[in-house]
Amino acid sequence: MARVLVVEDEPSLRFLLERGLEREGFSVLVAASATAGWELLDRADALVLDWMLPDEDGLAFLARLRRLPRYEKLPVIMLTARAAEADRVQGLLGGADDYLTKPFSMAELAARLVALLRRAPVQGPVTRGALSIDPERFEVRLAGQPLQLTRREFDLLLYLAAEPGRVFSREKLIEGVWGADFFGTLRTVDQHVAQLREKLGAGWIETVRGKGYRFVEAS
């Protein structure tokens, strides 16, 4: 399932986009600001980006993202509030693959996303030693045996395993894995790590005292 990141500051539109795209069969991540969106970028297969954001102009955000090689090919659809803006977006394009003027239909947005994603492959399986994580199939295998993970456990594992050795604070994990849906405490992260360790066995997720957690390839 392709994962779409929606960066839109207007709460009602963000909600509509989230529900609408989910109904169209996408997995959806949402962010209310450029800052929050940036933190979720590495988990997105495509980006729906509002132009007018409180903390950074959407075009500036886009330019910043395109400078990073790993986001060079990330499909991006810009949302603009007025046709006049659309003209400017078209003029600047700034690395957007497509744009839509508000109001637009969810079906049209979905169709354009599908077309863009067809060009860009969704994230392939991540293999770390005996562990294989397939985001498209939502499947984790350890030494070939499938593991039953919850959606959140899956997202947490994928997030950590994407960068082995990197230490993530619990705050960073909340931002990256739960995003706007987070209603827990720091303990919530600890609980999910504990559940993951139970399922994976020892050696994959290390606690770095006072700092957070990191993924290591178990031997």
Ligand code: CA
């Ligand atoms: Ca806006």
